[in-house]
Amino acid sequence: HYTYFEGTPRWPDGTQTLTYAFLPGNGLTDDVKNVFATAFDRWSEVTTLSFSEAESYNSADITIGFYTGDHGDGEPFDGVLGTLAHAFSPTNGRFHLDGDEDWVVSGDVTQSSLSTAVDLESVAVHEIGHLLGLGHSSVEEAIMYPTIAARTRKVNLAEDDIEGIQNLY
Template structure:
């Protein structure tokens, strides 16, 4: 049996795109070049940001890289189409991760095929029963098609996946930003933490961002 790679990120994508949908709102939209630079820095587009050597890139070059990635018209400018794309709700993981995370993408894996998950928090808009069912169905979508068992355990039990809802700073390096913007993030195996922004307006409807 092949070892299972990156299951935590794949399950996280199901949560965001299929099971738990969030209304499209944002309290701090990208409206200026200054906003766009902060956004590009946050999501990995500026390799000079933490460079140990002298390094600088122009705003148009950073913008062109972003536009190419999202198949937008490459203008090097913060045009309306680019603003619209930047202001969409999204995953909190950088599009262009630093070298350490890039290595983790290709090397992180679960060492066994029988896993557990613990649901340790809930959104304010959905009942605990609704949320529990949504999470169960999301994992079921994977276990129906891959040689993997993922079973629920109690909220205080040790588990491979720990799923929770937090606001703003929450004891990791990826603070949430309120309604809109970053929706959630997850950590590579064998960490297994999956965090959702509790300030989002979570619903049960299907949504594709």
């Protein structure tokens, strides 16, 4: 079953569009940006929320960046595998990904020759759930289940994720 963070933090009542921006300097390709856009769409499809890229990094509700090792928030990344990414609860908006992972942006992660390959969209859909206020779920099929096998793609929201998010938005 789905959970929320302590105190059930959420984006305020009446929030329609949440904006997001990519850390300047990461030099992300359009392919990478499109993966995030697709991941956001999966949540907007089942809620009253929509997501759009912000005009500027400083005005964005949600900020997305790739970082390695200690990056100043007390939750250092750890190189290949282990922690892949983290996101904070509403209304913090910070979404950090471990730049040391072998991210698969397009193509089939299950066919990757790298045993360490991680599907970017799968992780993005999960972290966006956290950004919106979902904690972890006990339902194995749920996007918000706390573990995922290596070289796995899991991007479709389960009924449990949908119920959880629809209670918030």
